[in-house]
Amino acid sequence: MLLTIAGLFALFLILGMPIAFALALASIPVFVVTGTMPPTVAVQKMVTATQSFPLLAVPFFIFAGNLMNATGITERLVNFARLLTGWMAGGLGQVSIVLSLIMGGISGSAVADASMEARLLGPSMIAKGGYSKAATAAVLAFGSIITATIPPSIGLILFGFINNVSIGQLFLGGVLPGLFLTVLLMVTAYIVAKRNGYRADLPQMPALRELAASFVESIWALAFPVVLIVGFRFGWFTATEAGAFLIFYALFIGMFIYRDLTWARFYDAVKDSITDLGMIMLLIMMAAVLGYAVTIERGPQQITEFVTSLTSEPAAILVLVTLLLIVSGMFLEGAANILLVTPIVLPVLTQAGFDPVHMGILIVSLINFGGLTPPVGVIMFTVCGILGVKTGAFTKAALPYYVAMLLFFVAVALIPGLSLLLPKALM
Amino acid sequence: MLQRIEYACAGLLLGAVVILVGIAAVTRGMGMPIIWSVEVAQLLFVWLVVIAADLGMQTNRHFGMQIMLDNVPSSIRKATEIANILVMIGLLAMLFYYAWNNTILIHSRLDGALQLPGSYYHGSMVVGFGLLIRTLLVQLFQRIRNWDEV
Numbered sequence: 082m083l084l085t086i087a088g089l090f091a092l093f094l095i096l097g098m099p100i101a102f103a104l105a106l107a108s109i110p111v112f113v114v115t116g117t118m119p120p121t122v123a124v125q126k127m128v129t130a131t132q133s134f135p136l137l138a139v140p141f142f143i144f145a146g147n148l149m150n151a152t153g154i155t156e157r158l159v160n161f162a163r164l165l166t167g168w169m170a171g172g173l174g175q176v177s178i179v180l181s182l183i184m185g186g187i188s189g190s191a192v193a194d195a196s197m198e199a200r201l202l203g204p205s206m207i208a209k210g211g212y213s214k215a216a217t218a219a220v221l222a223f224g225s226i227i228t229a230t231i232p233p234s235i236g237l238i239l240f241g242f243i244n245n246v247s248i249g250q251l252f253l254g255g256v257l258p259g260l261f262l263t264v265l266l267m268v269t270a271y272i273v274a275k276r277n278g279y280r281a282d283l284p285q286m287p288a289l290r291e292l293a294a295s296f297v298e299s300i301w302a303l304a305f306p307v308v309l310i311v312g313f314r315f316g317w318f319t320a321t322e323a324g325a326f327l328i329f330y331a332l333f334i335g336m337f338i339y340r341d342l343t344w345a346r347f348y349d350a351v352k353d354s355i356t357d358l359g360m361i362m363l364l365i366m367m368a369a370v371l372g373y374a375v376t377i378e379r380g381p382q383q384i385t386e387f388v389t390s391l392t393s394e395p396a397a398i399l400v401l402v403t404l405l406l407i408v409s410g411m412f413l414e415g416a417a418n419i420l421l422v423t424p425i426v427l428p429v430l431t432q433a434g435f436d437p438v439h440m441g442i443l444i445v446s447l448i449n450f451g452g453l454t455p456p457v458g459v460i461m462f463t464v465c466g467i468l469g470v471k472t473g474a475f476t477k478a479a480l481p482y483y484v485a486m487l488l489f490f491v492a493v494a495l496i497p498g499l500s501l502l503l504p505k506a507l508m
Numbered sequence: 509m510l511q512r513i514e515y516a517c518a519g520l521l522l523g524a525v526v527i528l529v530g531i532a533a534v535t536r537g538m539g540m541p542i543i544w545s546v547e548v549a550q551l552l553f554v555w556l557v558v559i560a561a562d563l564g565m566q567t568n569r570h571f572g573m574q575i576m577l578d579n580v581p582s583s584i585r586k587a588t589e590i591a592n593i594l595v596m597i598g599l600l601a602m603l604f605y606y607a608w609n610n611t612i613l614i615h616s617r618l619d620g621a622l623q624l625p626g627s628y629y630h631g632s633m634v635v636g637f638g639l640l641i642r643t644l645l646v647q648l649f650q651r652i653r654n655w656d657e658v
Contacts, residue, residue, distance in 0.1 A: 097592060412573070
């Protein structure tokens with residue numbers, strides 16, 4: 082039966098069926114043919130999937146991110162990032178990486194970050210920075226991955242929700258790996274820029290006073306991740322409440338401090354958030370049904386048994402799971418992958434003695450990495466679509482960054498402290 | 509027209525959910541928690557989700573894998589897309605039927621501190637599947653009518 086489910090899912094996927102529907106279609110046989118469960122249970126599972134308090138954080142952070150863009154905070158952050166790193170080799174490329182790190186603190190979605198930066202920075206990187214289109218797409222796409230590890234991250238919320246891992250701990254765990262990835266990508270961008278002669282964006286380092294002024298202007302956005310982490314540490318709020326709080330915070334800044342928020346911008350932010358939310362929640366509801374069907378068929382146990390029959394060496398299991406995630410990441414979109422694959426592989430890993438928070442950081446970054454690889458890479462498609470780059474040219478230009486990501490994964494996998502230091506010390 | 513009503517409903521629901529969760533957090537912080545606040549937020553949320561899912565369908569946000577369809581002759585692609593829509597309508601019709609039965613079945617179950625009937629929650633699925641079927645039927649007719657275009 083498990084093979085039937087997998088086969089049906091693959092079939093509908095290849096036929097171009099929307100993933101949410103492919104999930105539902107694949108799970109129908111379990112309810113209709115075997116008769117172990119009445120099909121009304123499938124409908125009930127869809128309703129229960131929406132009735133999770135931690136899950137409410139997802140729409141909240143999506144809405145908050147869209148609002149932040151509408152308040153004009155983004156332009157101020159671009160300016161700050163530009164003063165901070167624009168004078169380095171690779172200029173705007175470095176700016177885009179740092180901007181992803183800063184934006185990561187208020188927005189949780191790598192795709193949203195990548196498309197925003199491609200529109201905002203892409204054209205001037207090509208016109209003024211000496212970057213080729215493909216090189217621009219590569220640095221923007223890879224930088225956006227940082228967003229997905231810095232709190233608040235939608236991927237980490239989904240991971241915590243579906244696997245019952247503390248979202249607060251996951252958020253804290255993502256901080257150091259996110260910073261590490263930023264440095265790694267900046268070094269890579271520096272080497273690439275030196276070799277290809279990409280120009281710096283600013284002639285020299287800015288005056289300290291100029292930098293300080295820009296810092297003060299951006300303080301509202303820069304302070305947020307700190308407030309978030311302090312709030313978790315002292316138990317002031319949960320992730321969901323923080324999301325609601327961030328929405329009010331963004332509205333307040335937009336209306337009273339920057340005064341850039343107009344009705345039209347507000348309305349667009351609401352509309353975008355609603356369709357984003359509809360897309361991701363339908364996926365979650367259908368994935369919940371399939372997850373239930375797979376559990377009835379003892380899927381996780383069978384897969385655990387299969388893996389442990391191959392090897393009982395924890396390191397080998399980790400390598401196997403990593404390879405599986407890279408492959409599934411190549412074909413499936415991130416949220417679908419987290420909801421579908423992680424409940425199956427996490428038990429295998431925890432049984433082998435790995436910490437769920439450590440694994441969460443590794444798995445979510447691996448899955449996001451899938452968005453940067455052909456044949457199906459959502460982040461890659463988004464950036465290439467906006468800048469008009471072919472995927473073949475993208476992968477060629479991205480080679481140095483693929484190497485950097487490989488280094489990053491090895492480091493995160495081998496050094497648990499990178500992910501666990503902060504959660505252990507603070508919570 | 510219907511789309512504007514749906515956006516308005518979804519927008520109001522989203523606002524209400526945010527405000528209710530905010531109120532719950534603040535009152536809890538002040539030491540006089542309102543229990544029903546989060547409960548109502550979650551009830552509204554499921555309704556928000558079904559409307560948003562339909563709006564997502566109308567704006568083509570429910571993505572799938574395009575790699576096969578991008579590499580076949582356009583007549584095969586169009587035929588497959590139409591077949592996909594038919595399969596989705598079939599699936600949704602089936603789910604609609606079970607959602608209706610389920611809503612009747614679960615009506616007598618009272619939930620949470622407010623003791624709301626379960627049908628308040630589960631009825632959303634009937635409406636949601638109905639809306640999705642309507643949207644897909646519209647898309648189906650559009651595709652058949654525009655068969656000759658690219």
